[in-house]
Amino acid sequence: MKPAGMSELVWAAVLVFVAAFLPWMVNGYWLSIGVTAMMYIALSTSWVMFSGPTHYISLATGAFFGVGGYLVGAGMSDYQQSFWLMAVIAPIVGAILAALIGFATLRLSGVYFVIFTLGLAEMIRNVVSWVQNNFLGSRGLYVLTDFRDQHIYWMLLAVAAVVYLLGWFISRSRIGFALRIIGGDETVARHVGINTATAKVILFTTTGFFAALVGAIIAPRWSYIEPNQVFSPQLSFLVVIMALLGGAGRLWGPLVGVIPFTILWEWVAIQFPNQSTLFLGLCFLLIVYALPHGMVGRIEELRARMRRGA
């Protein structure tokens, strides 16, 4: 158990090291794919930290991500603050928002939580647009920095590495164990003495923090930001698909899902731009009916079968 955990960490470190060289190896189109993939790796790994053990499907990623991106835009454009200051404020706001949502919904059954997060990005977008139109005047925000794709890529890589490391520690900590028990049977969890609401809120807050941070880091990539663009409900669904496609049972599961899916998604977006929603739907059905434990689950199943056969 312990040595396996260490070797996992060593593997992760090697991967991060190798990944850091990508901007010197490719550029242009493939580097931009790399940035997108790294963004999804960070987002879906932090999604798995909470939703993996608890089986609570969070669709709030897009909302926190949007809050992060929007805050950077508003801070830099309307209040002349530096990118760095806004990149510190954004995740804190994201975390506070997540904590509030957690307190309201996570004391209740999982269905309420899913429903609540389902429309969250859309609702915040409506409110932000309304506030902007009525009180702030301007419609779009400019995010002008010297960052190029490789800088954003490295920042996202750093975030992904931190998320992974944190997830690794959490999965070996008391709270990580508590979440697995909650995912197994919440009644039992309460009766062995776990404060289930608090454990869930803490982890959900963490995912809100990182989603907003990723949104903040990505903001310079767009230069020009408007609410319709950063609050994308689709992003939440993409994160869920990638995480589940890889396998939510392991912290490194999303990694297995993100890379092929990002490439496939880009291809679909170019070849069949009108069918992308349909494709998303088919992916959901594929996961539910063919890969309920993700690709990682499939691989482990095959390995177990081979071992039994040998």
Added chain:
Amino acid sequence: MLDIVVSGLLLSGTYALVAMGLNLQYGVARIMNLANGEILILGALASFWFYTTSQVSPLLTLVFITPASFVVNWLIYRFLLTPLVRRAKTQGALEVDSILATFGMSFIIIGIVVSIEGGFFAYNFLLDPISIIGSTTSLNRLVAFVIACAIGLALYLWLNLSRSGVAVRAVSVSTEAAGLVGINVPRVSAFAFALGGAITAAGGVLISTFITLDGSIGVVFTLKALIIVIMGGVGDVRGAIVAALILGLVETAVATLIDPGLTLAAAYLMFILVLLFRPEGLFGRRAT
């Protein structure tokens, strides 16, 4: 002020109907159907399409789209959801699976609808102005309201008075106990799911007569129906009607007094209030 009350009231009739459909699917068949709004959009699209291409009255569309939706939803339950019900070890596992599967279905339907009709769809049906207790509204809203009430009432009477209605209610109380007294639970569940889908599609036809829709707006209706169901209490018809009334009024008030873009935010505000103060529903009983 009076305008708000009248149009809010008229809107709530259709909302209550759609929420009843969802209530049957979640309360009886135990499927959290997040593709509910897309079924509504399919009904609306059919109505739009028949009206604009062949001048078929939405009222006629209603008569054949409702049974058609019943069949489609029955097939969905039978072939896509039954395997999930069978493999689920716990209610929680079924919830997760059905949420993901119905997400998939909703995206597939959106994809299909958008490829048929990419833009907004709206048509002019019974636009004659009509005056109700001093407030002027259009006839189509009133007609939609009356039909929604009629369907809702028929459903209510059927559930409470007929033998098969009692079986449906028994399954909603406890699948195990219903099974023990000889009710064919899988069949009743499939029936309830299909009936819920049929009612939702009927709601879609009605809504399309007075609201402009587009292919991707279904999720908003799913959310509103869910909020009504939670606010009213799962399985509680009376609660759903009151909740729909409140939502219809609040939404109309926010849209007229503040900004039409904030109706979803208003629905969310009510959702939060319910979650914080009455998570068991307006008339729900505490303790489960």
Added chain:
Amino acid sequence: MRQSGAILSVKGVTKRFGGLVAVSNMSFDVAEHEMVGVIGPNGSGKTTMMNMISGAFKPSEGRISMKGRVISDLPAQRIAREGVGRTFQLVRLLPGLSVLENVKAGAVFGHRKRWGREADDFAHDMLDRVGLDAMSHAPVSSLTYIDQKRVELARTLAGEPEILLLDEWLAGLNPTELETGVELIHALRDEGRTVVMVEHVMDAIRSLCDRCVVMSSGAKIAEGSPDEVLSNREVIRAYLGDDDA
């Protein structure tokens, strides 16, 4: 107020579900090191009573206190930390976790908290205690029914509860398993544990319990030693119906 030594005290507790009264005005005390049986016909409210003690439900009226402190307004996790451990009528194990992890769940978050090696060792001790240490790395799905019940008992014991609630722990066991089960509870009794048990197996109640509380239709109809209450006319009537009394 006869016992000053009461560790658990139930006073005037009523539970309503909508219009249905499941438990009505129940009062009884449990002394330290005492084994109390809660018996009565099916549907008489025994499990609801247990659920209120463990905090799964809140009483509609009345209060439950432990060592003089009211616990009936606390959430279940707080009651567990105060030292009330329970098993469930239908055994509840954590499906994704190994046998050892299931037991560890009790040790890590329970009345006394442990972590790391200490929790592992303690969980092994508890498994040993119920005679299952050899299975510690098996998945729970591979266990027989009695073994599942043992794991659940070990998980509860791992929390080192001061009061142990056993909800029909002997139900559903075959005759050989029943013998093992009764021996196990006997051993708990010999350790001087405080136990409240809901049970239908009368032989076990006679041999294990110091005292019995008899419930019928949500209310207490008798209290006393097992022999006393089992020969009480009203108790016999409650079990067998009026015609046979």
